Amino acid sequence: MRTLTGDMFLGFRRFRGTAGEQHSTDPASGVRNGPGYGMDDGTGAAEACRLAGAAFDRYRATPDTLRAAFLRRIAANLEADGEQLVTCVLQETALGEARARTELARTTGQLRMFADLIDAPDWRDPRRVAATDAAPEVRSRQVPLGPVVVFGASNFPLA
Structure with missing residues (x-):
């Protein structure tokens, strides 16, 4: 069993938001759940985007x-x-x-x-269109273009 700390992970380090603290509350009982989670002032989100961009080319080559x-x-x-x-x-x-x-x-x-x-x-949906007298051969395939980052609430608690 892991212990919840309220920290986020950015790269390989723990990060604690500095813009206040948020606790979840049990909607059935009204009891506050612990631990508190440090809210981000934007620096964590910016760092997450920077790290995703820095890791992208290496991950695409994986x-x-x-x-x-x-x-x-x-x-x-x-x-x-x-x-x-x-x-x-x-x-x-x-x-x-x-x-x-x-x-x-x-x-x-x-x-x-x-x-x-x-x-x-x-x-990757590879496709090949053969050359004709009027056009050269065309090949295409799906490739990753870059990181996608979503920060938002969801009504699917584990998604």
Whole structure:
């Protein structure tokens, strides 16, 4: 079982927001959950974007098999901490245990689905249009273009 600290992770270090502290509250009981989470003043978000940009080219060059293994490892880690996650979901959302477990299974299932997609040789959608007298041969495929960063609330507690 991991201990929640209220810290964020940026790169390989812990980061604590300095713009106040936020606690979750159990909607069923009104009891404040701990720990408090340090709110970001924008410097953490900017650093996360900088780190994502710096890591992008190296990650794009990572073989698909390693990317797929990375997603499967995330799913396995979530499942390993599943009981603690379900408890947190119950305390923070009052959704009910069955829904919390469904959310965990949906999240890990989606991670594995994307891993399976990456493992499929045609995910890059390679295409070739043969040359003609009027035009040269054209080849295309899907390639990662850059990081996508989303900071926002969600009504899916584990997504």
